[in-house]
Amino acid sequence: MFTYCLLKILQDTKGNITYKKLSELLPQIVGNEAINNGIKKQTPEINASPKIKNNWGDWKLK
16 A cells, blocks of 8 residues: 555656655555555554654655
8 A cells, every 4th residue: 555655646746746745645645545445544654764854854756
């Protein structure tokens, strides 16, 4: 479910999304998709290394 949703977000945004926005969207979308498909509740998390913790949110994939 996580990979499907991640790829769907990347496809929809054409990769023009920050890591922070991606980390906010993924738990919501994965959770909704799991419920809609009758799958056990899922709550994914995105964790950043402590070395980049203060900077990674504004980085873009594209």
